Amino acid sequence: MTSAIEPLARAGYGARGLVYLIVGFFAVLAAMGNGQAKDSEGALRTILAQPFGTILVWLMVVGLAGYAVWRLVQAFLDPDHIGNGAKGLVVRAGLFVSALTHIALAFFAVGLVSTWGGSGGGGGGGGDPTAEWLAKAFDAGYAQILVWIAAAIAVGVGCAFVWKGASRGFEKFFKCPESIMRWLRPVAIVGLVARGAVFMILAVLIVTGGSVYDPEARPGLEDALEALQRFTFGWLVLLVLAFGLAAFGAYSLAQARYRHINVD
DSSP states (O other), rough: OOHHHHHHHHHHHHHHHHHHHHHHHHHHHHHTTSOOOOOOHHHHHHHTTTTHHHHHHHHHHHHHHHHHHHHHHHHOOOTTTOOOSSSHHHHHHHHHHHHHHHHHHEEEEEEHHHHTTTTTTTOOOSSSHHHHHHHHHHTOHHHHHHHHHHHHHHHHHHHHHHHHHTTTTGGGGGGOOOOOOOHHHHHHHHHHHHHHHHHHHHHHHHHTTTTTTTTTTOOOOOHHHHTTTSSTTTTHHHHHHHHHHHHHHHHHHHHHHOOOOOOO
């Protein structure tokens, strides 16, 4: 089974790495006052606008779908031996959510390519069923419950990323010589801590903006980065996070090459 899953997983890590390199690049430009921050969907739009962009985005679709498959394998088959304890189940639940997120991003990319020629290079296709479900839940009076649950999840995910970086827990999943790990280690630590920090900023945005719900404007990565610009010296924090997210992209590309993947 490993022979079938491994190329999908590696393609997925590569796709994620490219997305975060683009996100980090535009965040640097935004910090310098020369552009606007982008999220994952914005990164895909940027790729589509390049020469041979349609082909590149279709390759990203394959990579993102492969990454989702790998996350599902991690969640249900536990190839990394996370276990069935309380901590293990929480981590595996997070892997399942990650799979759903990347499936949604892959569908967004498909819709983006499908509408590129006929809508002047516009947005994705169709409505957002998650947004519709959340809107109904908010209308039914569950707003505050959903807000605090979403914020708690964001904080938990953020802390997990920070801890994984600070404790160097990622090292056990790599199979590479120390000469490679020597430069990869600091890149991974910076990238993981930066991504964790973004999730914590998202938690604040979820709580502060949760009283008024707009299905088309749920806080995301782009909102978190742009929020920093409103604070004194926020551009400096944004600049640091931008390089951190680019480092996370580089870390993901390293995973595509050196991450230990074994399902058997």
